[in-house]
Amino acid sequence: MTRVFSGVQPTGDIHIGNYLGAMKHFVDLQDAHECFFCVVDLHALTIPQDPDVLRRKTIEVAGIYLAIGLNPTKTTLFVQSHVPAHSELSWLLECITYFGELSRMTQFKDKSAGKENVSVGLFTYPDLMAADILLYDTNYVPVGADQKQHLELTRDIAQRFNNRFGETFVVPEPLISEVGARIMSLSDPEKKMSKSAEDEVGRINLLDTPEIVKKKIMRAVTDSENSIYYDPDKKPGLSNLLTLMSVQTGRSIEEIAADYDGKGYGLLKKDLAEVTVNTLKEIQDKYYGLSQDEIKRVLSDGAARAETIATKTLQKVQQKMGLRY
Numbered sequence: 001m002t003r004v005f006s007g008v009q010p011t012g013d014i015h016i017g018n019y020l021g022a023m024k025h026f027v028d029l030q031d032a033h034e035c036f037f038c039v040v041d042l043h044a045l046t047i048p049q050d051p052d053v054l055r056r057k058t059i060e061v062a063g064i065y066l067a068i069g070l071n072p073t074k075t076t077l078f079v080q081s082h083v084p085a086h087s088e089l090s091w092l093l094e095c096i097t098y099f100g101e102l103s104r105m106t107q108f109k110d111k112s113a114g115k116e117n118v119s120v121g122l123f124t125y126p127d128l129m130a131a132d133i134l135l136y137d138t139n140y141v142p143v144g145a146d147q148k149q150h151l152e153l154t155r156d157i158a159q160r161f162n163n164r165f166g167e168t169f170v171v172p173e174p175l176i177s178e179v180g181a182r183i184m185s186l187s188d189p190e191k192k193m194s195k196s197a198e199d200e201v202g203r204i205n206l207l208d209t210p211e212i213v214k215k216k217i218m219r220a221v222t223d224s225e226n227s228i229y230y231d232p233d234k235k236p237g238l239s240n241l242l243t244l245m246s247v248q249t250g251r252s253i254e255e256i257a258a259d260y261d262g263k264g265y266g267l268l269k270k271d272l273a274e275v276t277v278n279t280l281k282e283i284q285d286k287y288y289g290l291s292q293d294e295i296k297r298v299l300s301d302g303a304a305r306a307e308t309i310a311t312k313t314l315q316k317v318q319q320k321m322g323l324r325y
Contacts, residue, residue, distance in 0.1 A: 002139040004033040004175070007040035007080065007132060010057035011049070012195030013205040014064050016276065017183030019283075020247045022142055025175075027069040029142065035075035036136050036306060037065060039299075042080045042087060043129070046122040062295050064206060067287035078302035080132065085310035089131035090124070092317055093157055096164070097127055101156070106149055130154040134169045135310040142175040165320040183244065186220040189236035207284060210277045217241075217273040228260045228268065238265065245272050248279050 006026065008018065029035055039061045044054060058079055065077055080086050102108065102123055112118040121128075129150050133141055134157075143151050151174050158169035183193045185202035193203045204213055222237040230253045232239040245268070246253045260268045318324045 001032075001034040003036065003136055003170075004029050004140045004142065005036045005038070005133050005136050005138040005172075006142050007038035007043070008061050008065075009040050009044050009195075010054060010061045011044045013203075013207065014061060015193055015195060015203040015205050016244070016280070017193035017203065018195070019068065019206055020244070021183055023064075023068055024247075025142055026065075026075075029140075029175075030070060030075040033140065035070075036138075037070060037075060037077050038080050038132065038306075039065075039078070040080045040132065043125060046119055046125055059292055059295055062299055063287050063290050064283070066290060066295065066298065067283045072298045072302065076302045076305050077298055078306045079299055082299070082303040083135075083307045083310050085135055085307065085314040086128065086131050089135055089310075089314050089317060090128040092321060093127045093130050093134075093161075094124055096160055097124075097130075097153075097157055101153060102126060105153070126150045126153050127157075130157050133172050134158055135313045136306075137170040137309075137313070138172045139170060140175045141172050148174055148176065161317075168316060168320060183247075184236060184240040186216055186237075186240070189221055189240045204276060204280075206280060207287065208280065210281075213277050213280065214273040217276065218269050220269060222265050226264060228263070228265070229257050230254070241265075241268060241272055245275060248275050 006022065008014065008023070014023075026035065026037055039058050041054060041058050062077060062079070066072070070077060105126055108123055108125070111122060129147075130153065133151075133154050141151055141154075151172065155171050158171045162168055162171075185191045185193050185197065185199070186204070187199050187202035191197075191202075195203070197203065201216055201219060204216055208216070220237060220241060222241070223235055225235070228238065228242075229235070230239050230242050242253045242256055245251070245256050249256075315324065
């Protein structure tokens with residue numbers, strides 16, 4: 001079977017944009033591919049973290065993985081830092097990555113802009129991401145559009161290593177969902193829904209209560225036109241609501257827009273709130289039914305499976321680079 005790898009950072013709160021844009025598709029992928037899904041706690045360290053909060057959020061993300069339907073008998077679920085090969089391979093890849101390549105990364109530019117002190121880890125973040133992917137002979141990586149540049153760099157690094165040291169890495173391909181890949185903020189629909197945004201009204205967290213979900217959707221920014229049609233440039237707020245309805249119901253945006261034409265934004269928001277509450281209820285019921293011991297057992301078993309594969313890849317790389325006899 002072809003392999004898929006992806007990871008989620010244990011920072012902030014997992015929101016419906018994360019779920020509909022990426023994590024929901026993980027469940028479908030596990031039936032057709034050999035999947036590795038990781039809680040990427042090492043990536044979280046590029047900015048200061050409270051150790052206790054980081055540990056708690058790591059378990060929370062793993063629990064959400066299970067709650068959305070990932071099956072640990074079908075897929076490998078683990079914590080990035082529990083497999084040391086990730087950080088070891090990252091250093092080796094840094095040594096064949098060019099400074100100019102990392103300097104051009106859009107995310108680094110955005111996250112470092114205006115800051116006096118920026119960690120080296122933020123700069124070399126793409127090499128750790130490359131190590132995550134390449135350790136498992138990954139064929140496909142489900143990524144959002146904002147991570148596509150990092151995946152392109154991963155491909156360049158893999159090809160460079162293969163050309164220099166002989167065929168070693170599988171060169172991965174991106175999997176980008178056409179619909180729902182970018183769920184926008186409810187309060188600022190020009191921007192993507194974000195875990196790190198200070199304005200919590202702009203995102204619907206997977207563990208939000210029904211009351212909070214309804215309040216956030218009813219207060220979502222739209223426009224004064226009160227005419228329902230899809231146009232992300234002229235009507236970004238309304239278009240975002242139509243996208244949210246479409247990806248949750250499986251109906252086309254055009255069909256939904258026709259149904260609500262002439263009925264006003266209020267009814268669309270009310271129905272979207274009901275659909276979203278139902279979407280989250282199933283996830284929340286499963287999440288709160290899990291014990292921490294159960295989650296930790298899954299992560300321990302997953303780390304053991306992941307380490308077996310990752311260590312073989314790391315040793316092969318070390319041997320080719322002259323680090324093993």
